[in-house]
Every structure is written in structure tokens, then in C-alpha cells.
Amino acid sequence: MKKDQTLGETLRQQGVSRRSFLKFCATTASLMALPPSMIPVIAATLEKARRPSVIWLSFQECTGCTESITRSSSASIEDLIFNAISLDYHHTLQAASGSAAEEARDTAMQENHGKYILVVDGSIPAENNGYSTIAGISNVDMLKEAAAGAAAIVAVGSCSSFGGIPHANPNPTGAVSVSDLIKDKPIVNVPGCPPIPAVITGVLVQFLTFGLPELDHLGRPKAFYGQSIHDRCYRRPFYDKGLFADTFDDEGARKGWCLYKLGCKGPTTYNACATEKWNDGTSFPIQAGHPCLGCSEPDFWDAGSFYRSLSTPTENIGKTAIYAAAGGLLAGAIVGSALRGRKQSAVKAHQRVTIDDLDKES
Amino acid sequence: MTVHGTPGASPGCGSDTPCNVPTGNVTPLLHEVRHALERWLDAGEEYAIDLRGIPMAPGEEDQLLGTLGEGEVRADLSLTGKTEVVETRFPAVWLVTHYNADDTIIGRFIEVCEMPAILTSQAEDARAGLEFLENLLSENNLQ
DSSP states (O other), X not given: OOTTOBHHHHHHHTTOOHHHHHHHHHHHHHHTTOXXXXXXXXXHHHHHOBOOEEEEEEOBOOSHHHHHHTTOTTTTHHHIIIIIOEEEEETTTXXXXXXXXXXXXXXXXXXXXXXXXEEEESBEEOSOGGGSEETTEEHHHHHHHHHHTEEEEEEESHHHHXXXXXXXXXXXXXXXXXXXXXXSSOEEEEOSSSOOHHHHHHHHHHHHHHSSOOBOTTSOBHHHHSSBHHHHOTTHHHHHTTOBOSSTTSHHHHTTOBOGGGTOOGXXXXXXXXXXXXXXXXXXXXXXXXXXXXXXXXXXXXXXXXXXXXXXXXXOHHHXXXXXXXXXXXXXXXXXXXXXXXXXXXXXXXXXXXXXXXXXXX | OOOOOOTTOOTTOOTTSTTSSOOSOHHHHHHHHHHHHHHHHHHOOOEEEEGGGSOOOTTHHHHHXXXXXXXXXXXXXXXXXXXXXXXXXXXXXXXXXXEOTTSOEEEEEEEESSSOGGGSOOHHHHHHHHHHHHHHHHHTTOO
């Protein structure tokens, strides 16, 4: 298969019918949360698209993100590898190993300099390079070398997006995210522990179709991370009616009421779990009766107990911070000290939202 | 026949099951279909609704599909994974369901149109078919 072939040419050569292609475009539009009216646009663009080279680097990770993408059923990994992209390096999936694998990476980087997509999963140990190396090359060096010739970087998973679990307190390896180290390339963060497989493939297809997607303030594509779990949750009506499960085995839990009081982080978590779901669209944690852990948000592991409910703010912290900035470092230090004191007080006087509070707000 | 869509009626859900409080999305969706059907009749404007991105409580999609029902036309397409195209009991309102090779649903659309595009013959496929037919005739000396 020629690398400069368009996707349309490749598909026709493989005997894929136009109807099958339209089906792929329809499910892809659905995946990217685009209106069905965009299906003809996707078809026209994808048909002319050329297969980009993809180099996938895995650093401090658990292989959960790769496990996730290989379970993708919407745009299958086979579709992506053989039709839409040229996956030239992925040390878990590729057949080559050792020096042959690294040669494949070098060749792909040279032949596609400035044009390839670099996918990264796992965080990078910044304090001591010895914590994680591949073929004797430190993660930092390999990332910087591969990033230099990349057109764009896709950070797959919470570890490469925000540091993830390796970054959790006390962060023994000094783990950092891709965006902490690379400042001169467009970076798309696809967080989640792991991310939803359809979201990973959707972002790659979106890049292929429309280029860099629109991102939110944390570098996440808005198509998949634009709404909170809470806003798309089928249990939301229970929240609005003030119907909550208080324990995992009470009447509310059995009736499938809102899991807010059991620590659900849905209101502060932006991801597509409530609509894309998991295991081929079967379910997602809240539907299975467990609160959302907020795994697609930065530092979710250090945000306190998974089972402590989100509380309402008790003070205007924002106004205090503005005064600190205006007053200079000394004032900042004083206010910072005051904030720590207030934080301790707030922890002691931790207030939980009650049904009565919700009634007052509505 | 049971007409689904009655407020609060969730087939298969009892008072002790998780679906006794619906999202309330079924009735607005049916009205969206009604408006689309009016526009198609008045101006020929085609319309499609992607059901994948709409939150549904367990049982609600069945409620919606039960209300749409099945009309005179059903077509099963053998693509990469099958695709079912069914005209609902409301003519010109179609339900298109895409499956992957493992028979898992990967997309479901309500389309309001004369016929979903995926059912019509495609010029690119027809060109390949013409070439194949010409070769067949040539190879068998039937010119």
C-alpha cells in the first residue's frame, strides 16, 4: 500500500463499497458528536485524506490506554491501522523489537519529518531519568526527539495529559505531563483512566478529517469533553428532584437514585462516559451504581476520598486571591498563610449539600 | 397495540427499578420527528437525528422505538457489519441502525426523508460494477 494514496483510493483498492464508506462516515460523525448533516462533509474530506504516519510512545503507564483503544468497536483499531493511519511505532503492538523497533521509529521520523502525529501515553519522570528508559534512552530525551519533528501531539490518558497516578502525591519519580515539557507543538489532551476507546479513535479521525480540534482550557477536545458527566447523566432527574442514595445498599441505591452524596464527581468532571459508555456502549460506572471518580480531571487521585461528596464553597476565595496578586509577594505570603488556615477550618466545618439546600437553589 | 410515550410510562420498569424516573427525552424527540415530517412534506427538507448522543434512562430507547414501530419496508444491508434500515409506522420516518462485525450497535439514526442515502445505489460502486460486467462479457466472448 502506497503511503501517498488517499483514503478513498485505499478503500476502493481494498474492495470497500461506497455504502460501507458512508456507514463509516455516519458512525464517525456520531462519534465526534457532529450533527448528521456533517456526514457528507466528512465523506468528502476523508476520501481525499492521506494516511498520516503515527508514532506512539509509551512512558510511565500501565498499558490501560492501549488496552482501551484495542477494544474500540466504533472505528476499530484495524480500521485505523490499516486504512486511516500508518502506525509506524508502538512498542506494545508492533512485531519488531529491540534495535529493529528503534530503527522503525527513526525511519518514520526521518521520512515524515514535520508531518507525523505523535501519540503519547504515560507520564514522564522529570527528576530522575533512570526511572524509565526505552532502549537505553530516557523518556525525556525520547519525547523531545520525537516531538521535534511532529505535526501535533496527542496525549492519550490522564498520565500523559496531566501526570496521572504517577504524579500523585508524593510523586516519587517527579512525573510530569507532555505539556509540562513540550511548549512549541500543538498538544491535544485526551485524558481518562483510561480514556473511552471511541474517544481516542474519534480524536485521531477528527484530526485526520478537520485538523486540530477545538480545545477547552485544559487542552481537551470540546467534542468529547465539552459537557460534564452530570449534565449528560441519565440519573440527573433524581438530582433535580433531590433523590439521593445515602449508602450503597439503601433504598435510594436500589432505585438508582443520584450518587452525589456517595462522592460522585460527575458535576466537576468533563468526559463523554454518560453518552459513549463502555464495553461497546453497554454501561458506565454511574449506571453500574458507582460514583464517577473524575478520572479525566487533573490530580483526581489527590482530590480526597472518592466517596466524599463535593461540598459547596463557603467563602469567596476568588476575591481573596485577587487581593493577594495586587498586594505583592509579601501580601501573597500572608494571604496564602491565611488561606491555609481557612482551608483547615473549612475541613473541620465541612458542609455537605442536603436535599433542603438543593430545594432552596431550585 | 400499546402506544408508548405516555408520561411516566416506562415499559419494563417497576417502582423498585432504576428507570422509574425517565429523562423526559422521549416526548421531545417524538415532537422533533413531527416537526421534521412537517418540513419534509412542506419543503422536501431532509432531517436526521443521531440517537447516540441523547441521554436515555434504561428502557427509554425501547419506549421510543416501540412508539415509532415498524412499517412496510425493512432492508438488511451486508456492509462491514450489517445495517438495518426500517421505515417506521410513520411513512418517511426511517430508523437506520448500524452494527459492527460483532453485531454490536455502533450508530442509530432517525432519518426523515424519501429514502436513506445508504439504501440508494452509489455511482462509484456502479462504475466498478460496470467494469466488472464488461470484463465478464469479454472473458466469455459474449461481445
